[in-house]
Amino acid sequence: MDGVRVIEIKKSIFADNNEDADALRSELKRRGTYLLNLMSSPGSGKTTTLIKTINLIKDKIRISVMEADIDSDVDALKIKEATGIDSIQLHTGGMCHLDAEMTRQGLDNLPLEGVDLVILENVGNLVCPAEFDTGAVRNAMILSVPEGHDKPLKYPLMFSVCDLVIVNKIDVMPYFDFDMAKCEEYVHMRNPKARIIPICAKTGEGVEKVAGWLLEEVNNWKNK
């Protein structure tokens, strides 16, 4: 695992996570650093989507990545090898989500000086991560075509807290019963303002829209 640091995350001691998350957001605002919390089911393509997106914008803004995982180190190494950017692995030691204090433990291990964007890849789970504000400016999630268009019905909180829903693996749409119109209807039932971007991370199709959304977000955060 040469060149990838692994941080063992400890359980939080803060009683009020929402308060702590607001405090973290204020700190990040002062530093001019935008934090994105990226969530999804296991195997929806978070890491591949990140790699493709980062490679489109890494010459324009400075980016770091925190990869949360219960145990393995494969994702942080993949990101580092494929993009060359700073990437650390956060081990949650079995914990199913990250909260603001756990996110801060990760940030404390990154050089944040001059960093415009930190992306937190949360634990693969549509339930628990949605319940905890990490201190991120925005939440985004990836729903992959093989999972089915009915997921917003089954995991309501996840879809209601996300500002961006990336629909990944659209290349395999012909082999699955995935109805994009129904997907959009269900997502907007949970969050009428959610932006939906269909992509294929493998081929890169649509990823420029995700990159564009992120660049605009980061610029707005710095300038508002």
Next chain:
Amino acid sequence: MDGVRVIEIKKSIFADNNEDADALRSELKRRGTYLLNLMSSPGSGKTTTLIKTINLIKDKIRISVMEADIDSDVDALKIKEATGIDSIQLHTGGMCHLDAEMTRQGLDNLPLEGVDLVILENVGNLVCPAEFDTGAVRNAMILSVPEGHDKPLKYPLMFSVCDLVIVNKIDVMPYFDFDMAKCEEYVHMRNPKARIIPICAKTGEGVEKVAGWLLEEVNNWKNK
């Protein structure tokens, strides 16, 4: 939702879930009822797999199903319509898993008299459900091809507690980078005794092996 009962599950009050799970298993043993706990990621095909499996064995043994979900009722209705068997929906009210006491709340709402097999479809989540013994005789999980063969590396506990790993959606294998040999290697790294059955729930391919495993399990439980 005609004909499907929805049970709102309450948080458990028991301090020692392992003890409670053992007690539930003993009760089920006395009744001659086998309980299977089926877990997976969201969208891996649990409900379709159940429907196909149940239709192969429902004339041989008496089966009931409990569908756990955070919010929706679609799965219990689907099971009932497609198989004709007793099926209830358990609402976890946002909770990410079921423990033994929550499972008991569901069982209390089923007619168990003469029922040979109860299948619990747990919340779609590879993290938290693995941490709680539900009182089931066995744990099974479904890993679908689009999720990738590396999942046993990333969700170690889930794979170590499962006696059966069903690899679903093998029909789309040509469109994904899924290595079945690696998958088997990683599963057995977590649990050397785990049985692995590749299937396509959509077409029914391989489902007879799952049905055969279940029938044998139920018979052994009754007769040992």
